Amino acid sequence: MKRSSSLRGYVITRTLLAIPMLLILLTVVFLLMRVAPGDPISAALGGKLPAAELARRKHDAGYDRPLAVQYVEYLKDVATLNFGTTILDNRPVTQVIAQNGAATLELTFFAMIVAMVAGVGIGLLAGAYRDTAIDLGGRLFGIVLYAAPVFFLGFLAQLTFGKWLDWLPTSGQTSPVVGATLQTHTNILVIDAIIDRNWSALQDVLRHLIMPSVVLGLVIGGIFIRLVRVNLLQTMKGDYVEAARARGVKEPRVVYKHAFKNALVPVITIMGLTFALLLGGAVLTEETFNWPGIGAELVRYLDNRDYIAVQGIVVVTGIIVVIVSLAIDILNAWVDPRIRY
Amino acid sequence: MASQLETPPVPSSPQELDDLAPMQRRRLGALRRMWAPMHDAKGMPKAIVWVGIGITVAFILMAIFATQIAPYAFDQYKTAEGVRFIKQQAPSAQHLFGTNVMSTDVLSRVIFGSRTAIEVVLLSLFVSMGIGLPLGLISGYHGGKLDRTLLVFMDAMLAFPSLLFAIVIAFLLSKTFGHGVVTAALAISIVYVPQYFRVVRNHVISIREESYVEAARAMGARPWTIMRRYVLQNVIQNVPIIATLNAADAILTLAALGFLGYGIQPTEAAEWGYDIQRAISDAGAGIWWTGLFPGLAIVLLVTGLTLVGEGLNDVLNPVIRKRPIEPVELPPREGAEAEPEPGDEDQT
Numbered sequence: 192m193k194r195s196s197s198l199r200g201y202v203i204t205r206t207l208l209a210i211p212m213l214l215i216l217l218t219v220v221f222l223l224m225r226v227a228p229g230d231p232i233s234a235a236l237g238g239k240l241p242a243a244e245l246a247r248r249k250h251d252a253g254y255d256r257p258l259a260v261q262y263v264e265y266l267k268d269v270a271t272l273n274f275g276t277t278i279l280d281n282r283p284v285t286q287v288i289a290q291n292g293a294a295t296l297e298l299t300f301f302a303m304i305v306a307m308v309a310g311v312g313i314g315l316l317a318g319a320y321r322d323t324a325i326d327l328g329g330r331l332f333g334i335v336l337y338a339a340p341v342f343f344l345g346f347l348a349q350l351t352f353g354k355w356l357d358w359l360p361t362s363g364q365t366s367p368v369v370g371a372t373l374q375t376h377t378n379i380l381v382i383d384a385i386i387d388r389n390w391s392a393l394q395d396v397l398r399h400l401i402m403p404s405v406v407l408g409l410v411i412g413g414i415f416i417r418l419v420r421v422n423l424l425q426t427m428k429g430d431y432v433e434a435a436r437a438r439g440v441k442e443p444r445v446v447y448k449h450a451f452k453n454a455l456v457p458v459i460t461i462m463g464l465t466f467a468l469l470l471g472g473a474v475l476t477e478e479t480f481n482w483p484g485i486g487a488e489l490v491r492y493l494d495n496r497d498y499i500a501v502q503g504i505v506v507v508t509g510i511i512v513v514i515v516s517l518a519i520d521i522l523n524a525w526v527d528p529r530i531r532y
Numbered sequence: 533m534a535s536q537l538e539t540p541p542v543p544s545s546p547q548e549l550d551d552l553a554p555m556q557r558r559r560l561g562a563l564r565r566m567w568a569p570m571h572d573a574k575g576m577p578k579a580i581v582w583v584g585i586g587i588t589v590a591f592i593l594m595a596i597f598a599t600q601i602a603p604y605a606f607d608q609y610k611t612a613e614g615v616r617f618i619k620q621q622a623p624s625a626q627h628l629f630g631t632n633v634m635s636t637d638v639l640s641r642v643i644f645g646s647r648t649a650i651e652v653v654l655l656s657l658f659v660s661m662g663i664g665l666p667l668g669l670i671s672g673y674h675g676g677k678l679d680r681t682l683l684v685f686m687d688a689m690l691a692f693p694s695l696l697f698a699i700v701i702a703f704l705l706s707k708t709f710g711h712g713v714v715t716a717a718l719a720i721s722i723v724y725v726p727q728y729f730r731v732v733r734n735h736v737i738s739i740r741e742e743s744y745v746e747a748a749r750a751m752g753a754r755p756w757t758i759m760r761r762y763v764l765q766n767v768i769q770n771v772p773i774i775a776t777l778n779a780a781d782a783i784l785t786l787a788a789l790g791f792l793g794y795g796i797q798p799t800e801a802a803e804w805g806y807d808i809q810r811a812i813s814d815a816g817a818g819i820w821w822t823g824l825f826p827g828l829a830i831v832l833l834v835t836g837l838t839l840v841g842e843g844l845n846d847v848l849n850p851v852i853r854k855r856p857i858e859p860v861e862l863p864p865r866e867g868a869e870a871e872p873e874p875g876d877e878d879q880t
Contacts (some may be wrong), residue, residue: 208684211684211688212684212687212688213688213690215684215685215688216688216692218692219688219689223700223701223704237567252814282877295804307599315712330842334835334839334842335835336837336839337834338780338784338830338831338832338834338835339827339830339831339834339837340784340788340791340805340808340827340830342791342805342808342812343608343808343823343827343830343831344790344811345812346808346811346812346815346823346824347823347827347828348820349815350815350820350823351811353815353816354815355818355819360817361816417842472695474695474696474699474788474792475695475788475791475792478791478792479812486696489696490699490792490793493699493700493703493794494793501700503690505696506697508693509691509692512691512692512693513691516691516703
């Protein structure tokens with residue numbers, strides 16, 4: 192009884208704390224975009240339109256009103272999930288998020304699987320066999336993976352598996368033909384192909400997916416290796432591990448039964464933080480492999496000085512990160528009662 | 533790190549230490565305390581730190597003497613006689629690492645790139661620590677409303693995907709500071725301020741409740757003195773670890789900014805990330821040298837810095853530090869015939 196009420200208390204406090212955080216996030220994005228010289232319309236279209244037309248568009252969009260009025264208007268828009276329409280190609284930002292976000296989701300989902308398998312596996316081995324060749328190898332592998340920029344690994348992969356071995360396509364999400372013929376249901380191409388039972392398209396989509404997701408997954412996995420190892424080492428020093436040893440429990444059982452599970456608790460927290468990192472990593476991976484995700488789209492809009500699009504995309508990703516970290520914190524509090532202070 | 537390496541050998545026995553003048557002893561004592569874990573460290577952690585230091589120092593030397601080492605200037609695309617270099621030429625005697633799509637010498641750009649990287653990292657560490665450390669100290673020590681406000685603000689900053697944040701900042705700053713080292717360094721610093729703040733603040737909060745701080749307070753020490761002598765002294769121990777790990781991360785962020793075209797422009801300085809971006813389209817043609825060498829430079833330098841940071845963490849972090857077990861020497865028991873075995877104490 193007491194347990195559930197304290198968890199509820201934690202959830203409520205944590206959720207309430209997320210609100211000022213979101214507000215600050217929104218304000219900072221708004222101010223950043225207004226600090227930039229000129230208003231969004233002149234920045235994007237200046238020089239391309241006559242002055243009178245520019246002024247008319249500015250007035251229509253409300254950029255000639257006082258900043259405070261614009262700010263309130265902006266908060267209202269965000270509250271009603273209206274993130275505006277891009278200036279460059281007149282797409283609602285929500286549509287950009289849905290379409291390109293789906294491509295990013297597909298990429299990051301598979302990357303996360305690669306990262307989990309490689310990172311947690313190698314990290315556990317390295318931690319369990321501390322100061323042996325396995326540990327050294329695993330750690331070096333982890334450090335080198337972390338040290339390699341995702342675009343450099345991508346370059347090497349393109350060179351090796353794309354050019355020299357000619358096994359995999361190096362860019363894009365599909366071949367042109369498949370891209371043109373595949374029906375859209377969810378914007379996530381793997382699922383779309385399965386819904387249509389279009390197996391040749393599925394094969395094409397998966398082939399395009401392998402290189403980007405493995406490259407991104409390995410880079411994220413490098414961080415997991417280090418974390419899992421250090422956490423395992425710290426839990427191995429815990430009293431309960433000592434107690435298990437003292438009772439004569441065999442070493443492998445100590446590692447897997449007593450230390451391993453506890454070592455994974457902090458890893459869940461970090462996975463939440465990695466989510467933000469994953470979005471950053473996705474920008475680079477998308478640029479490297481010509482993947483039409485949200486990160487590549489953001490860079491394209493920034494290149495074209497489309498502040499509305501940039502503001503919309505940054506705000507939405509910020510909101511998603513805040514919500515995910517909220518969810519992870521609550522999950523952690525549920526798993527580990529010590530967090531609910 | 534370097535200053536510690538140059539210090540005279542620390543007296544190893546208490547007898548030697550007693551011979552020194554009290555002042556000297558005090559100073560050496562502090563150095564000895566800092567250096568002792570490094571000295572005690574054995575095997576892998578020690579090897580890791582030294583390999584890391586070796587790599588890092590090599591890159592620093594390369595950065596300092598770039599003008600002397602590099603065969604050409606970083607933006608030179610023709611010989612002194614005015615003959616243009618051949619574009620994307622494979623490695624040869626004239627160009628050991630070949631030339632890239634801009635007809636510049638890849639080796640020279642890799643060497644000058646180390647200068648850019650180290651300049652940016654130093655500047656950004658300086659700025660982000662200069663803001664994050666004092667804010668974290670004050671916020672953690674004072675607590676209350678100030679702490680809560682700063683915390684929510686910094687957490688909101690941390691919620692941004694850091695790379696996206698850095699891109700937007702670099703984009704905005706480039707109007708004022710141009711596309712050089714300063715813009716890149718400031719954009720990177722802003723990303724790291726919340727991290728320093730968080731680490732320092734959390735550490736301060738745990739130290740604040742320690743009994744020695746309480747004792748100092750009870751003896752009437754002023755808040756400023758407590759902060760400086762007792763809190764800062766303890767927090768500062770963690771700074772080398774955070775700083776080296778953040779430096780490694782800053783190099784990756786710089787390269788990422790360059791890769792996306794929001795970092796240092798090729799006319800301003802040589803930058804590895806930008807060079808790899810130009811090399812991506814070479815991969816399809818099988819041209820490997822334009823991307824491989826700048827990439828390897830990033831991997832090596834980041835690995836070096838990470839090894840230093842990780843190794844220091846292994847050596848300094850008491851939670852995971854492994855110390856050699858020293859035999860316990862008990863005074864001889866009265867009436868006992870044999871000396872007790874070292875470690876006997878554990879069994880009784």
